[in-house]
Amino acid sequence: MKNTCSLALTGSAVLALFACTLSPQSASAAVDFVKEVKPILESNCLSCHGSKNAHENGEFDMTTLANVIKGGEKGSDLVPGDAEKSKIYTYLVLPADNKRLMPPKDKGGPLPKAQTEVIRQWIAEGGKWPSDLTLVNVKKIDFVRDIKPILEKGGPLSETAIEDLKLWVNQGAVWPKDVKLGGAGGVIQDPEMIVVAEIHKRILAASKENTEAEMKKISEKIPGTEVTFDLLPIPSGEFTMGSADSEANRKPDEGPQHKVKLAPFWMAKCEVTWDEYELFMYPAEKKKEADGTYTSETADAVTRPTKPYVEMSFGMGKNGFPAISMTQHAANKYCQWLSAKTGHFYRLPTEAEWEYACRAGTTTTYSFGNDESQIGDYAWYEKNSDYKYQKVGKKKANPWGLHDMHGNVAEWTLDGYDAELYKKFAAGSENPWNKATLPYPHSARGGSWDDKPDKLRSAARRASSKDWKMQDPQLPKSIWFLTDAQFLGFRIVRPLKVPSAEEMKNYWNSGVEKE
Numbered sequence: 001m002k003n004t005c006s007l008a009l010t011g012s013a014v015l016a017l018f019a020c021t022l023s024p025q026s027a028s029a030a031v032d033f034v035k036e037v038k039p040i041l042e043s044n045c046l047s048c049h050g051s052k053n054a055h056e057n058g059e060f061d062m063t064t065l066a067n068v069i070k071g072g073e074k075g076s077d078l079v080p081g082d083a084e085k086s087k088i089y090t091y092l093v094l095p096a097d098n099k100r101l102m103p104p105k106d107k108g109g110p111l112p113k114a115q116t117e118v119i120r121q122w123i124a125e126g127g128k129w130p131s132d133l134t135l136v137n138v139k140k141i142d143f144v145r146d147i148k149p150i151l152e153k154g155g156p157l158s159e160t161a162i163e164d165l166k167l168w169v170n171q172g173a174v175w176p177k178d179v180k181l182g183g184a185g186g187v188i189q190d191p192e193m194i195v196v197a198e199i200h201k202r203i204l205a206a207s208k209e210n211t212e213a214e215m216k217k218i219s220e221k222i223p224g225t226e227v228t229f230d231l232l233p234i235p236s237g238e239f240t241m242g243s244a245d246s247e248a249n250r251k252p253d254e255g256p257q258h259k260v261k262l263a264p265f266w267m268a269k270c271e272v273t274w275d276e277y278e279l280f281m282y283p284a285e286k287k288k289e290a291d292g293t294y295t296s297e298t299a300d301a302v303t304r305p306t307k308p309y310v311e312m313s314f315g316m317g318k319n320g321f322p323a324i325s326m327t328q329h330a331a332n333k334y335c336q337w338l339s340a341k342t343g344h345f346y347r348l349p350t351e352a353e354w355e356y357a358c359r360a361g362t363t364t365t366y367s368f369g370n371d372e373s374q375i376g377d378y379a380w381y382e383k384n385s386d387y388k389y390q391k392v393g394k395k396k397a398n399p400w401g402l403h404d405m406h407g408n409v410a411e412w413t414l415d416g417y418d419a420e421l422y423k424k425f426a427a428g429s430e431n432p433w434n435k436a437t438l439p440y441p442h443s444a445r446g447g448s449w450d451d452k453p454d455k456l457r458s459a460a461r462r463a464s465s466k467d468w469k470m471q472d473p474q475l476p477k478s479i480w481f482l483t484d485a486q487f488l489g490f491r492i493v494r495p496l497k498v499p500s501a502e503e504m505k506n507y508w509n510s511g512v513e514k515e
Contacts, residue, residue, distance in 0.1 A: 031122040033129055039138075039170040040115050044103045046137035062088075063136070065129040080127035083120040084473070092116045093476060108140050113476065115172055117306050120474065124309070141168045143175055152181050193505060199340045200501035206343035207498055212236060212264045215496060223341055227275050231266035231494060232401050238262075239356050240363065242422050242459055247365055249454035253419040253461050260352045261430045266494040267349065267357050270322075270392035270403050271411065272334070274313060277323035280334045281305050304337070305330055305480035309473070314486055316388040322409045322489040324389065328442045328464065328510065330480045331412045331490045336508040338492070347507040348414040349493040350433045351461070354445045358458045360400035365457050367398035367405065372453050379407030379456055385449035389487075406456040409489035410444045414510055417441040417463040436510050440464055448487035 031037060041062065049062035060077065061067040068088060071077040079085040091102040092109075093116050103109035110116075122128075141147065147168050150161045157165070168174075177192075209215055215233035222228070242257040243250045281304060305326075312325050326334070328348075335346045349357065364370045368378050375381060378398070380390045385407075393403040416436030418424075425432060436442055441463035447456035454460065468485040469477050482488065499507070 030125050030128075031118060033122065034133070036118050037122050037129075038133075038135060039167075040111070040118065040172070042135050042138045043140045043167070043171045044108065044111060046135055047107065047140070050135075050137045063134050065131055065133075068129075078123065078127050080123065081125075083123040086123050086127070089116070089119050089123055092119060108142070112172060112174055113479065114306075117474075121307060139164075139167060141171055143168070144179060147175075148179065148181060192509070193501065195340075196336075196505045196508070197501045199336070200498075200504055202343045203339065203345050203498055209496060212496060215264060215266065218266060218494075220342060220344065222276065222279060222338070225279060227279060229272075229276060230269040232269050234265050234267050234353075234357050234400065234493075236262060236264040237356070238428075239359060239361075241352055241355055241425075243365075243457070247457070247459070249457065251460070254422070254459045256422055258422060258425045259428050260356070260425075260432060261428065262353060262356050263431055264496045265349075265353060266496075267353075267402060268491040268493070269397075269401060271409055271489045271491045272323050273392055274318040274321055274323045277326070277334060278318075280337050281308075304333075306478065308478075308481050310483070312481065316486075317391070320391040322389055322392055322404075324409055324487070324489050325482045325485050326412075326488075326490070327469075327478070327480055327482055328412050328436075332414075332508050332510055334490075335492055336504075339504075344494055345498055345504065346492045346494050347504075348412055348490060348510075350431070351413045351415040351443050351445065352429075352432050353493060354411065354413050355458060357400065357402060358398065358405040358446065360398045360402070362399065362458070365459075367458060368396070375406065375453050375456065379404070379447070380449045381407045381447065381451055381453060381456055382449070387450075389449045389489075405446055406458075407447050407451070408449055409446075410448045410451075410462055410487055411446045412488065412490040413443045413445055414507065415443045416510075417443040417461065419463075435506070440466060442510075444488060450487045 045062050049060060060071055062077075065078075068078045069076050071087070077087040083089040091100055092111055094101040096110060101110055103111070141164060146164045150157065150165065212233075212235065217233065218231040219228050220231060238259055238261045240257050241260045243254040244257060245255065247254075312323075313321065314325075316324075331348055335348060338346045358367055360367050362369075365372075366375065366378070368374055376384050378396045380395065389409055392408065395403060395407075397403045398405050415421075415434040416438065418434055421434055434443075444462040444464060445460070447453075447460060447462075455462070464485075468482040468488070471483040472478055472481065
């Protein structure tokens, strides 16, 4: 085969490589064994479990479906339909210090979460494997050894380099987060920043409003779909954050009260609905599937949540209802995806922005006053929700036109939760953000359909917990879904001032993904 590829690896070229090769299959589609599972097994397992090595070293043979089902001395290693009983999966997700972890460290293990999830989903779907297909050992690509020199040197590429790039892509295109490129090109530093920088360029080019006076209500349409959402302008200003010592049901983490100044931003009129969020979850042609999910091919994405193992609305409704049970990481990545789709910068609100918008100029317990008896006019909560969330925007709005700031679903904020945070704020803080450094806890606000009125107060804070994914059967647990947080959703904001690309990356990667 002659080398017909002459490739200069600029930032845009690498971005195109990622966009073309890493876009996952529709979550509604079954795992493709040949395209998704075969490369993982051949590059990570067959060096020890191929026919020759298996027979010489006493290992079981993984070259065919029959051999894998037969297994070794302890029985079958694949139980179709049950990943938790299949050693071909469970040995991949053992703790790092477990001697049975596969592949072992000297063979490049452990595997990335994305790859173990493909194996889990493939088994759960029946472990389909063409009976006439025999696996062979292929070269395991090491990014630093094999790929980094290619990207740093640039084109034209040799046949060996092209084959290594193909193998790298087939094996998941893993790029260690701590590895940066230099070399002659010197144009690639961080793969995440390449993507963010491209999004940033689009956003700057599309920005129209430059002053607060130009901010009006916006109806944003997600490109390629008929789905829209409304944004309301939130004026700049100063407010007193937290609750007074005299407020009924006040908690210690709501004080001391302190002054906060905020720049102007738009905030979504309502919480993000399934109509919006499922475009991010399921990038295929928008249609209603048998399980009640909606998909949209034109609203594609480079990254998206893995397929949930249960129906995530838990039967409470989809069309017009708030999306729920996503991790803060998932909400952040939705904001990044939405920004890339629309050409406008979106993120989660900080705790300060959320409370400022909720209060809407008021200083009372709720945005409608101190009289708890009125709460049913403004919020869905434990006494009127019929034990489930309700369609957004059906209760009265607060003074700035925002619906469901009290109740319906609690809402993620950008901040890491700190019970002592307010004690650390100096008077007159401007645009504060407590960037998370740990997986837990993050801060949620607003209370939910399942809460008593005291948790719906403007100042009430809520800390996330590992218990919110307690029933998740996966090992390790999902970075996308919270099986036990059916009370939790989010809404988005769009600051008037477009931040730098570096700031955007920080906003979209708040905290850490894994437990």
